[in-house]
Amino acid sequence: MQVTETASEGLRREYKVVVPAQELDAKVGERLNELKDRVRINGFRPGKVPVAHLRRVYGRAAMAEVIEAAIRENNSKIVGDNKLRLAMEPKVTLPTDEAEVENLISGKSDLAYTVAMEILAPIELADFRTIELTKLVTDIGDKDIDEALERIAKQNRPYSDKGEGAKAEQDDRVTISFVGKIDGTPFEGGSGEDIAVQIGSGSFIPGFEEQLIGIAAGESRVLKVSFPENYLNAELAGKAAEFDVTAKSIEAPREVTTDDEFAKSLGMESLEKLKDAVREQIKREYDGVSRQRLKRALLDALDERHRFELPQTLVEQEFEGLWKSTLEQMKSENRTFADEKTTEEEAKADYRKIADRRVRLGLVLAEIGEKNAIKVTDEEVTRAIVEQTRQMPGREQQVWDYYRSNPNALASLRAPIFEEKVVDFILALAKVTEKPVSREDLYKVDEDAPAA
Numbered sequence: 001m002q003v004t005e006t007a008s009e010g011l012r013r014e015y016k017v018v019v020p021a022q023e024l025d026a027k028v029g030e031r032l033n034e035l036k037d038r039v040r041i042n043g044f045r046p047g048k049v050p051v052a053h054l055r056r057v058y059g060r061a062a063m064a065e066v067i068e069a070a071i072r073e074n075n076s077k078i079v080g081d082n083k084l085r086l087a088m089e090p091k092v093t094l095p096t097d098e099a100e101v102e103n104l105i106s107g108k109s110d111l112a113y114t115v116a117m118e119i120l121a122p123i124e125l126a127d128f129r130t131i132e133l134t135k136l137v138t139d140i141g142d143k144d145i146d147e148a149l150e151r152i153a154k155q156n157r158p159y160s161d162k163g164e165g166a167k168a169e170q171d172d173r174v175t176i177s178f179v180g181k182i183d184g185t186p187f188e189g190g191s192g193e194d195i196a197v198q199i200g201s202g203s204f205i206p207g208f209e210e211q212l213i214g215i216a217a218g219e220s221r222v223l224k225v226s227f228p229e230n231y232l233n234a235e236l237a238g239k240a241a242e243f244d245v246t247a248k249s250i251e252a253p254r255e256v257t258t259d260d261e262f263a264k265s266l267g268m269e270s271l272e273k274l275k276d277a278v279r280e281q282i283k284r285e286y287d288g289v290s291r292q293r294l295k296r297a298l299l300d301a302l303d304e305r306h307r308f309e310l311p312q313t314l315v316e317q318e319f320e321g322l323w324k325s326t327l328e329q330m331k332s333e334n335r336t337f338a339d340e341k342t343t344e345e346e347a348k349a350d351y352r353k354i355a356d357r358r359v360r361l362g363l364v365l366a367e368i369g370e371k372n373a374i375k376v377t378d379e380e381v382t383r384a385i386v387e388q389t390r391q392m393p394g395r396e397q398q399v400w401d402y403y404r405s406n407p408n409a410l411a412s413l414r415a416p417i418f419e420e421k422v423v424d425f426i427l428a429l430a431k432v433t434e435k436p437v438s439r440e441d442l443y444k445v446d447e448d449a450p451a452a
Contacts, residue, residue: 001074011087011119011311015078019070019111027066028107032058063105075115085120087311118311123367126305131430133301135294138286138442140279148278149258156266159251168215168250173198175248176212178223182241189233190241194248205231208243220246229334289442295423298430299361306364310356319355326351365422374425376417384413 001023007014032055055062075090093114095101103109159173168174174197180190199209207225215221223243231237256262263274326347330336337344368374385403389396403409 001070001077003074003078006114007116011121011309013082013084013117013119014114015117016112016114017071017074017078019074021107021110024063024066024070024111025107027070028055028059028062031062031066059107060105063107067104067111070111071113071115078115079117084117087118087120087314091116118313120311120363121309123306123308123364125364125367125371126302128426128429129431131298131301131305131426133294133297133427133430133432135432135434136290136437136442137434138290138437138439140282140286144282144439145275145278148282149275152266152278153256153258153262156262157253157256160254162250162252165216166250166252168199168212168247169252170200170213171198171253173251173253174212174215175251176245177248178243178245180241180243182236182239187236187241190243212245212247215245215247215250217247217249220244230332286439286442293442294427294432298423298426301430302364302426303357303361306360308360310359310363314359315352315355318359319352322351322355323348365419368425369418369422372425374418374421376414376421380417381410381414384417388413 002018004016005013006016071092075092078084079086079090093116095104095112100109104111162172176195176197177193178191178195179186181187182190197204197209197212199212201209203209205225205227208223211221211223211225223245224240225243226240227233227236227238229238258271260270263269263271266274268274268277337347340347342350385400388403389399392399403413
């Protein structure tokens with residue numbers, strides 16, 4: 001093998017590789033000798049097929065395998081000999097001229113190809129002990145508990161029939177049957193029987209629930225609405241529709257007293273136990289928000305402290321993914337760049353900065369993990385899969401099989417676990433000071449904060 005470096009600019013490397021035809025032919029001979037004892041060809045006893053005959057039958061296929069293996073091995077040797085750290089898989093360019101390809105496959109010419117590689121720049125990690133961070137903490141007051149209990153009570157309040165002749169009001173529950181039509185024709189999924197609708201819940205498309213106000217049991221109405229432009233079903237999005245509705249019953253919500261009996265109706269021993277559970281839930285919620293804000297501040301600090309050349313192919317891939325997702329979301333929500341008070345070019349520039357930041361932080365976190373032997377265990381991945389199965393009751397085996405048979409899906413679970421472990425490692429070294437804040441300040445959105 002002969003290797004010649006033909007380009008070295010920034011993080012880009014390119015090599016021309018030549019593998020002599022004699023070397024390829026010898027490899028083909030070895031491959032055919034391996035096949036001799038395994039193939040079955042009419043007219044020949046097992047293991048007695050002449051290599052020359054095998055070459056006529058399998059020579060081209062064997063050469064293709066040898067070429068593929070030679071490229072893989074030679075590229076690996078180039079990386080090892082030059083101590084390169086690749087940003088992505090090497091890009092190989094083979095001859096495309098039909099005559100050249102034919103001579104190569106038939107063993108008449110050398111294998112000559114070019115391989116382009118993009119490498120990772122050295123990353124000098126900062127001293128994490130110099131990072132100073134503020135962790136926002138919020139106390140849970142009686143007001144937080146009372147507001148949460150009020151929401152729970154409202155979600156679980158009973159209803160009672162309003163009686164004959166009563167008409168529906170805001171917050172009432174109306175049981176209806178309906179048939180939806182577009183241009184006078186019923187559409188798929190637009191009909192329902194004995195469907196309970198709480199007026200004001202926002203469960204139906206805009207304008208539907210409001211038109212039920214004043215309806216009485218046994219009364220029929222035609223409700224005229226339009227599906228939102230960003231409706232999930234694209235065939236219905238933006239279209240005007242009419243619903244023939246008949247009310248079956250009208251129920252009014254009853255007041256709920258948050259006492260021991262109410263707690264027991266929810267499966268708790270007492271109101272105090274319910275309050276304890278609510279407090280724990282709020283604490284988990286506050287801790288989660290606090291963690292996210294602390295993590296963002298840490299990522300900002302890492303971004304500021306690590307400046308190195310980025311592999312532009314990785315940045316471009318990240319940008320393309322972000323940009324495609326953004327355009328699809330804007331289309332589904334019927335928004336324009338003018339609605340966002342920007343232009344397409346300005347938006348692209350902003351998303352390129354986000355892509356640059358994400359790639360930089362991804363490489364830094366990976367470097368920290370590698371330098372400090374931070375690993376994700378199989379047990380941790382298994383726990384993540386179990387958590388996914390719990391979110392889809394009845395489909396546990398299907399979810400389990402999906403992750404176990406899909407390496408990319410498994411990697412999507414492993415990546416965030418790894419990231420959180422690296423973040424924990426850095427936080428243990430950094431100077432973290434707690435700062436008590438109000439709930440409002442904890443949830444305050446920093447509009448100028450960069451995307452993580």
